[in-house]
Amino acid sequence: MKDDSLSSTPRLSRGAARLLISRRTLLILESTTQEARTAKQIAADLGQSVERTWHHLRAMIAAGLLIEAGERQRAGRPQKLYRVASERFFVQAELRKGTVGAQLSKMLRVALEHEDQSTGELFYFDGNRWRVEKAYDPLASVEDRQHDLWAFIRLSATQRRELATEMEALLEKYTSNQSLTAPRSLVRFASVSLPPEFD
Numbered sequence: 001m002k003d004d005s006l007s008s009t010p011r012l013s014r015g016a017a018r019l020l021i022s023r024r025t026l027l028i029l030e031s032t033t034q035e036a037r038t039a040k041q042i043a044a045d046l047g048q049s050v051e052r053t054w055h056h057l058r059a060m061i062a063a064g065l066l067i068e069a070g071e072r073q074r075a076g077r078p079q080k081l082y083r084v085a086s087e088r089f090f091v092q093a094e095l096r097k098g099t100v101g102a103q104l105s106k107m108l109r110v111a112l113e114h115e116d117q118s119t120g121e122l123f124y125f126d127g128n129r130w131r132v133e134k135a136y137d138p139l140a141s142v143e144d145r146q147h148d149l150w151a152f153i154r155l156s157a158t159q160r161r162e163l164a165t166e167m168e169a170l171l172e173k174y175t176s177n178q179s180l181t182a183p184r185s186l187v188r189f190a191s192v193s194l195p196p197e198f199d
Helices: 003-008 014-019 023-031 039-046 049-060 093-098 100-114 157-176
Strands: 066-074 077-084 119-124 130-135
Touching: 003 077, 014 039, 023 049, 039 049, 039 077, 049 066
Parallel strands: none
Antiparallel strands: 066 077, 119 130
16 A cells, blocks of 8 residues: 555444455455445355344444445335445554454464464475475375475565565465365465674
8 A cells, every 4th residue: 555545445433444354344345345235135145144144234334344325225115235445454553462464463373373283384495595384294184285395595675575475466366266165265465674693
């Protein structure tokens, strides 16, 4: 997001930031981004009851994530339509512990520490540089393996931008072609500038 667009981007409260962690919230945002939808339509998209969905809709409206966007007549009764309040939101730094990124990082740490089925780590020289990879039992399934790649690389500002663009394209490739029946995976690409003490 460009800095010059932040002034017109809605700021979220702590409660709204917490709601963004919920998968149900993200599904509702996806359901109501292209067009306004009724609670019944949204519930059908989520595969949940209208009552359960309505409770979450009210919380999202109160938090400023959704708005009422009119009514639709259906069988003599008007049904309210809901849509996203904005296509972008800003969570301020002082709410960092409640941001989506912070919670996803926490989920990633928990998964790396507690769901790791590796038998150890393998340090090896690949002919060019030393590498570290998790080692697994040869019979371990693909689902039981965590795919971590780490490298210390000296990158110019141009190279960092190119890497970021390539990571976004790779993530988009798999996000747009995901299987709705496969188990969920947390995928994170990160490139971080190290402080001087690590140089």
